[in-house]
Amino acid sequence: MINQYINNSFTKSQQESIKSGTLKRQRFIDHIERTTKLSGVNKYAHSYIYSPPGIGKTYTIQKQLDELGVNYLKITGNVSMYAFGIQLCVINYHNPNRERVVVFVDDCDSLFGTEESCNMMKNVLDGSKRFTYEKSLQSKWSNLTKIQKESVRNHQSDEKMGFEVPTETMSFIFASNFKLPVDDDIKAIKNKSTSRSILLGHKHAIRSRCTVGDFEMYDEDLWGWIADVTLNTQCLHRYNLPDTIKMEIMNFLWDNWDNLKERSIRLVEKMAVIVNEYPDKYNLIWEIDFLK
DSSP states (O other): OHHHHHHHHSOHHHHHHHHHHHHHHHHHHHHHHHHHHHTTSSTTOOEEEEOOTTSOHHHHHHHHHHHTTOOEEEEEOSSOHHHHHHHHHHHHHTOTTOOOEEEEEESOGGGGSSHHHHHHHHHHHSTTOEEEEOSOOTTTGGGSOHHHHHHHHTTOOTTSSSEEEEOTTEEEEEEESSOOOOHHHHHHTTTOOOHHHHHHHHHHHHHHTSEEEEOOOOHHHHHHHHHHHHHHSSTTGGGTOOHHHHHHHHHHHHHTGGGBSOOSHHHHHHHHHHHHHOTTTHHHHHHHHHBO
16 A cells, blocks of 8 residues: 555655665665674674664664564763773673673764774774773762672772773674765875874774674665655554655655755654644644754
């Protein structure tokens, strides 16, 4: 039924965009599945997934890991290196037999934001396969929970400050809105020694330690991706919208794409909420709330 609506309600250009967006989204899903198969080995078992914001990376990654029956834990990367290390301590605390576990790090950009943090993460992913925090914890100790304190104690040494967490049994999936530099980017900054070029070099080294999925998209791909999620998944299930309204939402986005304040799956959900709350004038409210 939904395919019939697509054929009847969308132009040929829109249908091509849906095909393109659907293909990219399937490749995204395939990349996650391949990553889980690699997670059982020690080499290149980590994945870095880049895409523009607003397409539902977090939801899609978690949904696929759930469907694949993967033993994984989700943590946030939008924290200091100290806080990230505490999270790793807790993971190991709850994994005393050191079974292999997939660690999904959402919004990971802070972990690769400086030369120091990149060097720390290089050791996490390869080489020593340890997260090392070398500063004193004295001023931070009172802010930790009971479980966090116990977890950190298990990773402290009498001879050193801070703590050290072994990561050889952890396979990381990083999700980011920022792309890691490729070889051509590094060639372009060759012989430069600015702080930016040095950091790019470190980020390129992170790329070399991961299986990387770059899902860059043009506007047509992004609209098609959002349309595929809207029309072919359970994204709007709780709003109980008929297919005709879903088509109307996607046509509104298509017709006003350059004038939208945001372009995301969350926008589609906001539009669905308005349909349910204001069934007689939702079009007017869409224009007021979502157009520049």
